[in-house]
Amino acid sequence: MNLSGRLAVGMMLPVVTLLVTLGFIHGVTWPGMALAGGAVAVVLMTAELIARSLSRTPAQLVRAAEALSRGQQVPTPGGNDETAQLAATLAELSAQLGSRQHLLEKTVESIRDPVVVADEHAMIVIVNAAARRLYGVEPGFDTLTGVRTFQNYYADGTTEMPIADTPMARALRGENIDDFELIVKPLPPQPAVYLVVNARPLRDDAGNLRGAVIVLHDVTAQRQAHQALVESEQMAQAIVRTALDAFVQTDQDGIVLDWSPQAETLTGWTRSEAVGCRVVELVFPEELRVAHRQRITRFLQEAAGGGMGMRYETASVHRDGHRFQVEVSLNALRRGDGWIINSFVRDVTQRRIAEEQLIQAQKTESLGRLTGGIAHDFNNMLTVITGTVEILADGVKDNPQLAAIAKLISDAADRGAQLTSSLLAFARKQPLQPAETDVNDLIGEVVRLLSQTLGSQTEIRTELNRSAWLAFVDRGQLGAALVNLAINARDAMPEGGTLTFATRNVQLGIPDAVAHGVERAGDHLVIEVADTGTGISPSHLEKIFDPFFSTKEVGQGTGLGLSMVFGFVKQSGGGIEVRSEQGSGTVFRIYLPKADGTAQRAAEEDDQPVRGGDETVLCVEDDPTIRDYVTGQLESLGYKVLVAANADAALEIVNRGTAFDLLFTDIVMPGSMNGRQLADTLMAGRPALRVLFTSGYSDGALPAQQGRGGHGIPLLTKPYRRSELARTLRRCLDLQVDFQGDPVPQPYSVQPDLERFLRENPPEKS
Incomplete structure (x- = not known):
C-alpha cells in the first residue's frame, strides 16, 4: 500500500468506529446501514483525495534530501504552510552546505x-x-592500480617503495x-622531491572506514x-685532516674543542687527551702562559671591533718536554654570546735555524771579504x-848576533803567515787541497801529537x-x-779531565742537512770532539765562531781558532755545531762529506837538499814586488825566466812562439782572465804543459777538485820559502807525462796496496 492509501485508511478508521458505535447504540437497520455505508463511501473518497494531496509533498522532500546529500541545489516544493516552511529550511541548509563545500575546496586547493x-x-x-x-x-584516479607517471622511493633515494607500503595504502x-620520509621521482626532466608525509x-560516526587523507x-x-652543509663540513674536515x-x-x-691529527704529531698529545683541556696548559711553557692569555684577550677585543685575525x-x-718554535694564525667566530677560536699552528723551528744560519753566513761573508782582502796583501x-x-x-x-835577529824576523x-791562514780559513778563501x-x-796522528803536549x-780517549x-x-x-x-x-x-x-x-x-748546516744531503762522516770541562755560557755560545772573539785574557789568544775551524769546515762543504752546558762540558761535531774510493796517503815532505834546474819558466804575477822577488829566486836556482804581469802579457809571449817548460802563475789576477x-787556455793546445799555481787568496777562482786528465795541478800557497819553491818546481818538472798530459805509469809495487790493507784491517792486539 502506497502512502496515499495508508493516509486514506488512517482517516477512515475513526469514521467507521463512530458509525459502529452509533449502530450498536440505536440498533442496526437497513436504512441506517445504507446511511452508514454512504457515509463511509464519502469518507473514503475524501480520505483518498486528501491522501493524494499530502503524498506529493513528502516525495519531493525525500528527493530534496537525497540531492542535498550529494551536494546539489534543493528545489522548493509546494504544499501547505508547514510543508513550505520545511522546504525553505532544506533549501537554506543546501545553500549553506554548498558555500561551505566551496570554501573547503578553495582552502584545500590553496594549501x-x-x-x-x-x-x-x-x-x-x-x-x-x-x-x-x-x-x-x-x-x-585509483591509488592502488592506476598507471603512475612517478615512483616513490624510501629515504635512502635508491630503494623503490612498493605500492602496498605507501602512506595512502x-x-x-x-x-x-x-x-614518514620518502622521495618522489617524477618523469625526467623533473627533479626528485623530498617529502615528509602524514596520513590518517x-x-x-559508527567507526566504519570511509577513506583516507594524506598531507605531504x-x-x-x-x-x-x-x-650542502654536510658536504661543507666534510670538506672543512678534509682540509683540516690533510693540511x-x-x-x-x-x-x-x-x-680545546677540536684537535687535528697534525696537532697530535706536533705536540704529542692525542685528540682524546686534548679535547676538554686548556690548551695553554698543554703546549705553552709555564713562563709564557700569562702572556698567552693576555694575547687572546686582546685578540677577542679586536675581533669584537671587526678585527680579521692575528698571526704571531x-x-x-x-x-x-722539548721545546720548539711555532707560528700561530688565529681567527674568531661568534657563537651565541661567546667565541670560537680557530688556530692553525706551524712548526717553524727549522726555518728559524735556517734564517739564523743565513744571518750568520751573511755576517761571515762580510767579515770574510774584509779579512780576505787584508790577508791577500x-x-x-x-x-x-x-x-x-x-x-x-x-x-x-x-x-851570531845578526843570525839571532834574522831568526826573530823569520819567526815573526x-x-x-799563520795569522793570515786563520783569517783566510774563517773567510773560506784559503786554497784547499782536498783529498780522500x-x-x-x-785522528791517531793527532792523538800521538797531543799526548805529548x-x-x-x-786523558785522551778515542x-x-x-x-x-x-x-x-x-x-x-x-x-x-782538530x-x-x-x-x-x-x-x-x-x-x-777527559778529551774524547x-x-x-x-x-x-734534506731537513737534517739544513739543520746541521751542510751543503747538501747524503752520506757524511761525523767527528766528535768532547770534553768534560766547564762548558760555555749561553751568551757566549752564539759568538764562539766570530773572529777575534775570545773569553781568554788579553795576550792568551787571538780569537781566530774557532773561526778558522768554522771557515775551513764550511769551505769543505761540511757543517759544524756545538752543544754545551755550563758545568757539563762541550761537544763539537764536524760533518764532512763522504769521499768515494780509497784514501790517498799524504805526500811525505821531501828532506832532500834544494835543487834547481835549467828549464825555462813562464812566471805570471801581477804584484811587481812579488814578481821581482820570484824572478830573483828562480834565477838563483838556475832557471831561465819569462816574466808577465798578467794573462794578456803571458799570451803575447806564447803567441810569439817562445818556448818554455812550465807555467808558474798566480791565481787571482786582474785583467781578462x-x-x-x-x-786552461794554454793546456787546450798543449795538454802536456806543466803548470804550478800559487796563491794566498783564491777568492773562488780555484775549484775544489781542480785538475786535468790524470793528475791535479799543484798549488804553492803564499807565503812560501825558497826551499818550498824549489822542491815544488822539481816535483812538477820531474813528473813524467805523456803527450795527453797523463802521468806515465811507474813500475808496479805492492807496497801501497799492502799499507792500505793494513790500515783498513789492523791486526788484532793480543
Whole structure:
C-alpha cells in the first residue's frame, strides 16, 4: 500500500468506529446501514483525495534530501504552510552546505603542501593543485592500480617503495602515519622531491572506514641545504685532516674543542687527551702562559671591533718536554654570546735555524771579504819577507848576533803567515787541497801529537768507528782544526779531565742537512770532539765562531781558532755545531762529506837538499814586488825566466812562439782572465804543459777538485820559502807525462796496496 492509501485508511478508521458505535447504540437497520455505508463511501473518497494531496509533498522532500546529500541545489516544493516552511529550511541548509563545500575546496586547493583524499575504494576524490603538479593525477584516479607517471622511493633515494607500503595504502588499512620520509621521482626532466608525509584514515560516526587523507610537506630545499652543509663540513674536515699545519679549535676560555691529527704529531698529545683541556696548559711553557692569555684577550677585543685575525710566533713545548718554535694564525667566530677560536699552528723551528744560519753566513761573508782582502796583501808582503830572510840568514850565519835577529824576523813572518791562514780559513778563501782522507788514521796522528803536549792531567780517549767512511777534505787543515779544538778543550779543563775523539757515519736527509748546516744531503762522516770541562755560557755560545772573539785574557789568544775551524769546515762543504752546558762540558761535531774510493796517503815532505834546474819558466804575477822577488829566486836556482804581469802579457809571449817548460802563475789576477783560466787556455793546445799555481787568496777562482786528465795541478800557497819553491818546481818538472798530459805509469809495487790493507784491517792486539 502506497502512502496515499495508508493516509486514506488512517482517516477512515475513526469514521467507521463512530458509525459502529452509533449502530450498536440505536440498533442496526437497513436504512441506517445504507446511511452508514454512504457515509463511509464519502469518507473514503475524501480520505483518498486528501491522501493524494499530502503524498506529493513528502516525495519531493525525500528527493530534496537525497540531492542535498550529494551536494546539489534543493528545489522548493509546494504544499501547505508547514510543508513550505520545511522546504525553505532544506533549501537554506543546501545553500549553506554548498558555500561551505566551496570554501573547503578553495582552502584545500590553496594549501602549498600536496593534499590527497581517497574513498574506501582507494579512488581519489580530492586532490589539490600541489598534489596534481607532483603526481599528475586527478579525482577518480585509483591509488592502488592506476598507471603512475612517478615512483616513490624510501629515504635512502635508491630503494623503490612498493605500492602496498605507501602512506595512502597504509592509511586505507587503518594505520596512522606520522612524519614518514620518502622521495618522489617524477618523469625526467623533473627533479626528485623530498617529502615528509602524514596520513590518517577517515571513519564515520559508527567507526566504519570511509577513506583516507594524506598531507605531504616538501622538504627538498631543507634537504639540499642540509646536504650542502654536510658536504661543507666534510670538506672543512678534509682540509683540516690533510693540511700541513696543525688545527686547534678552542672556546673563548681556551678549552680545546677540536684537535687535528697534525696537532697530535706536533705536540704529542692525542685528540682524546686534548679535547676538554686548556690548551695553554698543554703546549705553552709555564713562563709564557700569562702572556698567552693576555694575547687572546686582546685578540677577542679586536675581533669584537671587526678585527680579521692575528698571526704571531711563540715557543711551544712538546709532551716529552722539548721545546720548539711555532707560528700561530688565529681567527674568531661568534657563537651565541661567546667565541670560537680557530688556530692553525706551524712548526717553524727549522726555518728559524735556517734564517739564523743565513744571518750568520751573511755576517761571515762580510767579515770574510774584509779579512780576505787584508790577508791577500799580507801574504804578498810575507812572501817577500819569508823568502828573503833565508838569504839574509845565510849571509849572517857567521855573526851570531845578526843570525839571532834574522831568526826573530823569520819567526815573526811565520806567525804572520799563520795569522793570515786563520783569517783566510774563517773567510773560506784559503786554497784547499782536498783529498780522500782516512780520518781515523789522521785522528791517531793527532792523538800521538797531543799526548805529548796536553799534559798528564788530560786523558785522551778515542771511540773510532772501524767502518768509518773516508772523508773528502784537506788533510792538513783538518788536522790543524782538530788540534785547535783539543787545545780549547784543555783550556776548559784547568783541573784536568777527559778529551774524547769519536767518529761515526750518518746519512742526512734534506731537513737534517739544513739543520746541521751542510751543503747538501747524503752520506757524511761525523767527528766528535768532547770534553768534560766547564762548558760555555749561553751568551757566549752564539759568538764562539766570530773572529777575534775570545773569553781568554788579553795576550792568551787571538780569537781566530774557532773561526778558522768554522771557515775551513764550511769551505769543505761540511757543517759544524756545538752543544754545551755550563758545568757539563762541550761537544763539537764536524760533518764532512763522504769521499768515494780509497784514501790517498799524504805526500811525505821531501828532506832532500834544494835543487834547481835549467828549464825555462813562464812566471805570471801581477804584484811587481812579488814578481821581482820570484824572478830573483828562480834565477838563483838556475832557471831561465819569462816574466808577465798578467794573462794578456803571458799570451803575447806564447803567441810569439817562445818556448818554455812550465807555467808558474798566480791565481787571482786582474785583467781578462785569472790564472786558472790562463792555464786552461794554454793546456787546450798543449795538454802536456806543466803548470804550478800559487796563491794566498783564491777568492773562488780555484775549484775544489781542480785538475786535468790524470793528475791535479799543484798549488804553492803564499807565503812560501825558497826551499818550498824549489822542491815544488822539481816535483812538477820531474813528473813524467805523456803527450795527453797523463802521468806515465811507474813500475808496479805492492807496497801501497799492502799499507792500505793494513790500515783498513789492523791486526788484532793480543
